[in-house]
Amino acid sequence: DTAVSQTPKYLVTQMGNDKSIKCEQNLGHDTMYWYKQDSKKFLKIMFSYNNKELIINETVPNRFSPKSPDKAHLNLHINSLELGDSAVYFCASSQALGALNTEAFFGQGTRLTVV
Amino acid sequence: AQSVTQPDIHITVSEGASLELRCNYSYGATPYLFWYVQSPGQGLQLLLKYFSGDTLVQGIKGFEAEFKRSQSSFNLRKPSVHWSDAAEYFCAVGAAGGGNKLTFGTGTQLKVEL
Secondary structure, three states, X not given: OOOEEEEOOEEEEOOOOOEEEEEEEOOOOOEEEEEEEOOOOOEEEEEXXXXXXXXXXXXXXXXXXXXXXXXXXXXXXXXXXXXXXXXXXXXXXXXXOOOOOOOOEEOOOXXXXXX | OOEEEOOOOEEEEEOOOOEXXXXXXXXXXXXXXXXXXXXXXXXXXXXXXXXXXXXXXXXXXXXXXXXXXXXXXXXXXEOOOOHHHOEEEEEEEEOHHHOOOEEEOOOEEXXXXX
């Protein structure tokens, strides 16, 4: 039973298109995240949501819009895709903000390729 | 702001040899420290974590790490490496006050020679 699941696993699309990546966690966590891993494998946080409320937005272009319909889901919508958006996007979740145990559980990643 | 440095981009060891991957962090308060492993094409799996208490922490797959506050380090060790340990290893620091975000190092790619 997958703890953090993302779909799709692979996504190939043309420049200018709009696409979404979905994420669901069944761990009962309050906090969810999107991380971006670039071609050099550097991981950087993009967004953090706590109980459907945006907590962190790390100067991500506004073409990226996260949406959290409930605390178990955090989707990422990307408008007007650019070549530089090609990366692996990881969803993660952890227990409540401020909790001593801040261990994050990661999904398998979505490899986005913009052509 | 917190930061993490992993000085070694690539490390190659022979199977059965010992391993130490270095990690240095910068954080103003008591850090929460993690090591994650990423196998090719896979997500990140937590190896071990340090929040408080005993500075030598044991993790999965025979890994351990030691927190040294004086050196701002959290090095990962394994006494005998197996070929299946070949992967990318990431050290990360977390901050409860910072929205629980993790700041990662640039990773160390481990190759294991048979």
